[in-house]
Amino acid sequence: MTHSELIDDLVAANRILAYRGIFDAYGHISARDPSNPDRYWLTRSMPPADVTAEDIIAFDLDNKPLRAGENRLFFERVIHGEIYKARPDVMAVCHNHSPSLIPFCNSDTRLRPMVGNAAFLGEGAPVFDIRSVDDEGDLNVCTVPQGSALARALGPHWLVLLRGHGAVVAGETVRQCVRHAVIAEANARQQIEATILGPVRFLTASEIAYARRMKPKDADRAWRHWKRQAMAS
Amino acid sequence: MTHSELIDDLVAANRILAYRGIFDAYGHISARDPSNPDRYWLTRSMPPADVTAEDIIAFDLDNKPLRAGENRLFFERVIHGEIYKARPDVMAVCHNHSPSLIPFCNSDTRLRPMVGNAAFLGEGAPVFDIRSVDDEGDLNVCTVPQGSALARALGPHWLVLLRGHGAVVAGETVRQCVRHAVIAEANARQQIEATILGPVRFLTASEIAYARRMKPKDADRAWRHWKRQAMAS
Amino acid sequence: MTHSELIDDLVAANRILAYRGIFDAYGHISARDPSNPDRYWLTRSMPPADVTAEDIIAFDLDNKPLRAGENRLFFERVIHGEIYKARPDVMAVCHNHSPSLIPFCNSDTRLRPMVGNAAFLGEGAPVFDIRSVDDEGDLNVCTVPQGSALARALGPHWLVLLRGHGAVVAGETVRQCVRHAVIAEANARQQIEATILGPVRFLTASEIAYARRMKPKDADRAWRHWKRQAMAS
Amino acid sequence: MTHSELIDDLVAANRILAYRGIFDAYGHISARDPSNPDRYWLTRSMPPADVTAEDIIAFDLDNKPLRAGENRLFFERVIHGEIYKARPDVMAVCHNHSPSLIPFCNSDTRLRPMVGNAAFLGEGAPVFDIRSVDDEGDLNVCTVPQGSALARALGPHWLVLLRGHGAVVAGETVRQCVRHAVIAEANARQQIEATILGPVRFLTASEIAYARRMKPKDADRAWRHWKRQAMAS
Numbered sequence: 001m002t003h004s005e006l007i008d009d010l011v012a013a014n015r016i017l018a019y020r021g022i023f024d025a026y027g028h029i030s031a032r033d034p035s036n037p038d039r040y041w042l043t044r045s046m047p048p049a050d051v052t053a054e055d056i057i058a059f060d061l062d063n064k065p066l067r068a069g070e071n072r073l074f075f076e077r078v079i080h081g082e083i084y085k086a087r088p089d090v091m092a093v094c095h096n097h098s099p100s101l102i103p104f105c106n107s108d109t110r111l112r113p114m115v116g117n118a119a120f121l122g123e124g125a126p127v128f129d130i131r132s133v134d135d136e137g138d139l140n141v142c143t144v145p146q147g148s149a150l151a152r153a154l155g156p157h158w159l160v161l162l163r164g165h166g167a168v169v170a171g172e173t174v175r176q177c178v179r180h181a182v183i184a185e186a187n188a189r190q191q192i193e194a195t196i197l198g199p200v201r202f203l204t205a206s207e208i209a210y211a212r213r214m215k216p217k218d219a220d221r222a223w224r225h226w227k228r229q230a231m232a233s
Numbered sequence: 234m235t236h237s238e239l240i241d242d243l244v245a246a247n248r249i250l251a252y253r254g255i256f257d258a259y260g261h262i263s264a265r266d267p268s269n270p271d272r273y274w275l276t277r278s279m280p281p282a283d284v285t286a287e288d289i290i291a292f293d294l295d296n297k298p299l300r301a302g303e304n305r306l307f308f309e310r311v312i313h314g315e316i317y318k319a320r321p322d323v324m325a326v327c328h329n330h331s332p333s334l335i336p337f338c339n340s341d342t343r344l345r346p347m348v349g350n351a352a353f354l355g356e357g358a359p360v361f362d363i364r365s366v367d368d369e370g371d372l373n374v375c376t377v378p379q380g381s382a383l384a385r386a387l388g389p390h391w392l393v394l395l396r397g398h399g400a401v402v403a404g405e406t407v408r409q410c411v412r413h414a415v416i417a418e419a420n421a422r423q424q425i426e427a428t429i430l431g432p433v434r435f436l437t438a439s440e441i442a443y444a445r446r447m448k449p450k451d452a453d454r455a456w457r458h459w460k461r462q463a464m465a466s
Numbered sequence: 467m468t469h470s471e472l473i474d475d476l477v478a479a480n481r482i483l484a485y486r487g488i489f490d491a492y493g494h495i496s497a498r499d500p501s502n503p504d505r506y507w508l509t510r511s512m513p514p515a516d517v518t519a520e521d522i523i524a525f526d527l528d529n530k531p532l533r534a535g536e537n538r539l540f541f542e543r544v545i546h547g548e549i550y551k552a553r554p555d556v557m558a559v560c561h562n563h564s565p566s567l568i569p570f571c572n573s574d575t576r577l578r579p580m581v582g583n584a585a586f587l588g589e590g591a592p593v594f595d596i597r598s599v600d601d602e603g604d605l606n607v608c609t610v611p612q613g614s615a616l617a618r619a620l621g622p623h624w625l626v627l628l629r630g631h632g633a634v635v636a637g638e639t640v641r642q643c644v645r646h647a648v649i650a651e652a653n654a655r656q657q658i659e660a661t662i663l664g665p666v667r668f669l670t671a672s673e674i675a676y677a678r679r680m681k682p683k684d685a686d687r688a689w690r691h692w693k694r695q696a697m698a699s
Numbered sequence: 700m701t702h703s704e705l706i707d708d709l710v711a712a713n714r715i716l717a718y719r720g721i722f723d724a725y726g727h728i729s730a731r732d733p734s735n736p737d738r739y740w741l742t743r744s745m746p747p748a749d750v751t752a753e754d755i756i757a758f759d760l761d762n763k764p765l766r767a768g769e770n771r772l773f774f775e776r777v778i779h780g781e782i783y784k785a786r787p788d789v790m791a792v793c794h795n796h797s798p799s800l801i802p803f804c805n806s807d808t809r810l811r812p813m814v815g816n817a818a819f820l821g822e823g824a825p826v827f828d829i830r831s832v833d834d835e836g837d838l839n840v841c842t843v844p845q846g847s848a849l850a851r852a853l854g855p856h857w858l859v860l861l862r863g864h865g866a867v868v869a870g871e872t873v874r875q876c877v878r879h880a881v882i883a884e885a886n887a888r889q890q891i892e893a894t895i896l897g898p899v900r901f902l903t904a905s906e907i908a909y910a911r912r913m914k915p916k917d918a919d920r921a922w923r924h925w926k927r928q929a930m931a932s
Contacts, residue, residue, distance in 0.1 A: 102426075194805055
């Protein structure tokens with residue numbers, strides 16, 4: 001994948017997640033630079049639906065823009081740097097306020113995989129409570145201690161819920177990160193509805209373990225479909 | 234902010250709230266005149282989606298139009314005057330029938346903040362029962378005793394639910410008032426869904442207190458995004 | 467109201483109810499002829515979204531088309547004739563499968579008014595079970611005994627639910643009938659959500675009695691807004 | 700029905716199911732060849748929303764494409780062949796991940812008919828668990844043993860739910876198969892909502908038996924309406 005293909009994927013990722021209601025005016029997704037793992041690409045602070053290639057700029061893992069003079073930056077970009085530091089396997093990070101995930105952020109009920117393509121949720125998504133870092137403050141993840149505690153809460157998972165806030169989703173690629181975010185939202189909605197019906201059967205431990213070893217079949221079909229829908233909107 | 238900027242914000246507010254399903258054929262939002270706190274601006278009685286600058290007229294705090302001969306007026310404009318009288322800090326008032334708020338209007342379960350940007354809900358939104366004013370009648374707030382009782386029920390809060398009716402939302406600006414209305418609807422939906430999952434964790438008292446002291450970061454990004462969406466529709 | 471205004475309202479009613487998801491491919495709404503109470507106007511059997519003035523034909527109260535040779539007719543038009551016979555005050559009848567009403571059709575929980583404009587639901591909508599007429603058959607109301615039993619189940623109400631089927635809604639005018647149908651759908655959704663929160667407070671008996679005596683304020687504003695939305699779609 | 704009419708129906712079926720959210724990027728529907736019951740027609744592996752007549756190719760009941768050199772094929776096409784082998788009366792098969800069906804896939808609560816047009820669900824939809832075939836693996840139905848076990852789980856029914864996965868729907872025609880899929884999704888949503896209200900009354904055994912003997916009235920009206928909506932989108 002060339003650099004321009006990566007930027008193209010990041011633009012599409014912003015548009016897809018906005019089109020599907022996972023981003024509203026807020027939310028951001030970054031990609032680690034494949035040619036320099038100590039850098040990542042992220043948009044300026046702006047609504048995801050409006051992102052173009054020109055809005056994507058490079059940061060070091062301390063979340064400093066490489067080009068001097070940038071001043072419209074996300075306050076919460078520390079999330080990206082800290083996760084890239086803690087997880088060498090992660091190549092893309094997304095922070096969102098995905099509507100159906102919020103109920104799980106504020107509940108003891110764990111978000112668990114309903115269907116095969118949600119196996120990345122494993123035994124259930126961890127929940128990060130920012131008050132484990134600071135006794136007081138708002139809910140935003142803006143400092144290195146907050147970001148590194150969030151990265152620890154993520155641990156080896158692909159999604160961590162933030163109490164009173166939203167979610168952080170990781171992927172081995174931008175496309176996988178988007179897929180995780182889209183599937184998590186659908187899974188959450190379906191788990192809430194299943195809870196109404198009574199006890200819920202989730203994927204089994206062996207199914208989750210199997211999914212960890214195997215690649216999904218034809219995952220790019222969804223990416224291409226979602227991209228076409230979003231870019232045409 | 235100039236007068237024409239204020240009117241422009243009021244038009245956009247009507248369009249945003251209609252676009253997002255918080256207003257349907259009914260609902261209204263007003264702004265106190267910053268150069269004369271004894272006056273406020275409100276549209277004629279009409280569907281919010283159709284509002285233009287020409288539809289916005291000035292009222293005194295007794296809800297009389299300043300210009301003689303106006304006859305298409307909201308029956309419930311007393312809500313605006315009574316809240317402006319009772320709350321000098323309030324510069325914008327919105328009355329709506331926001332769909333996800335109705336269940337909380339008719340329940341002992343309080344609407345409480347799920348996420349950081351809903352901290353303005355505090356320890357929970359109060360509920361006003363119009364039958365505490367009149368033993369009999371409809372649910373509309375049309376008289377001064379009804380309006381002033383509603384203002385008392387609002388108290389120092391930013392949102393009051395009306396039993397069997399809807400909500401009244403206040404703000405320090407038109408934009409903040411719209412933000413309160415949009416966030417309240419989302420918060421209500423998410424609280425209902427979280428209730429299905431089991432006991433709900435809300436913002437802590439210290440988080441609510443912190444939010445009262447601090448301004449939200451970059452709140453205007455949502456306004457600009459919502460406005461562009463609504464005006465393009 | 468002239469005859470052409472009545473037909474215009476019936477066309478708009480079909481389009482509004484289709485636009486708002488209360489009609490899908492099925493559903494029908496009729497108007498009693500104000501100049502001849504023994505006749506009513508109803509479309510041919512067709513999807514409501516496609517209705518034009520040319521599709522509306524006259525029937526007698528035995529549900530026979532006045533013009534010979536009509537053969538695309540609704541099987542369930544007996545609903546209209548039997549209700550017009552039983553209820554001289556009813557000037558419009560709508561049969562639909564409004565999605566949020568179905569859960570109440572199949573439940574002991576009564577559909578009851580959440581908000582002032584739903585006061586027409588009174589102490590709760592009755593439920594008609596077609597198996598009280600025939601021990602066996604489908605769920606459609608196609609015979610005079612079925613239609614007249616349905617009209618008896620409606621009694622003095624404005625809405626009757628049909629077990630395993632949908633609803634029949636009545637009005638003093640086409641516009642009121644549409645308003646009843648739209649409000650019933652919203653009320654049902656909100657009552658389901660409120661049930662999740664705990665015990666639900668409905669309108670009081672005195673509020674329902676008051677609404678029976680009084681006309682709603684400015685009801686035509688919703689009609690005009692809904693019509694403009696639907697006709698532009 | 701000519702061959703080109705059948706292909707036209709298959710194209711419309713893909714578009715309808717995509718338009719109505721029953722297919723997303725995945726899902727497929729096939730038709731048995733009426734002139735040769737040992738063959739069926741199915742699209743290449745592609746998003747259903749993009750299907751045209753050129754994308755539909757012929758398979759034998761061992762799921763081999765009749766024309767050599769085809770390589771973009773659905774991994775799960777074994778579902779189609781095995782059901783056509785087991786059920787001579789079935790002329791169309793659809794596999795989907797219909798969102799409101801997923802909660803029933805993972806629950807002991809059976810999906811049962813709420814309304815007359817859902818009578819094809821009978822006493823309740825069976826649930827197939829792929830782990831009854833293999834102790835380990837993913838959730839996809841890709842092998843003959845998996846496909847034939849699925850066909851056995853379907854038995855004489857028209858819909859089988861797949862634990863952790865989705866549904867397989869059958870029909871006597873493409874149009875009936877689409878109708879089953881659309882109605883099942885609506886029925887599932889309404890059953891979940893009815894469960895919130897309390898015990899649910901389903902169709903009676905005699906109503907289900909009656910529906911088995913009788914054709915629905917005017918079913919093609921829905922097909923034509925859904926097709927026009929989907930093709931115009």
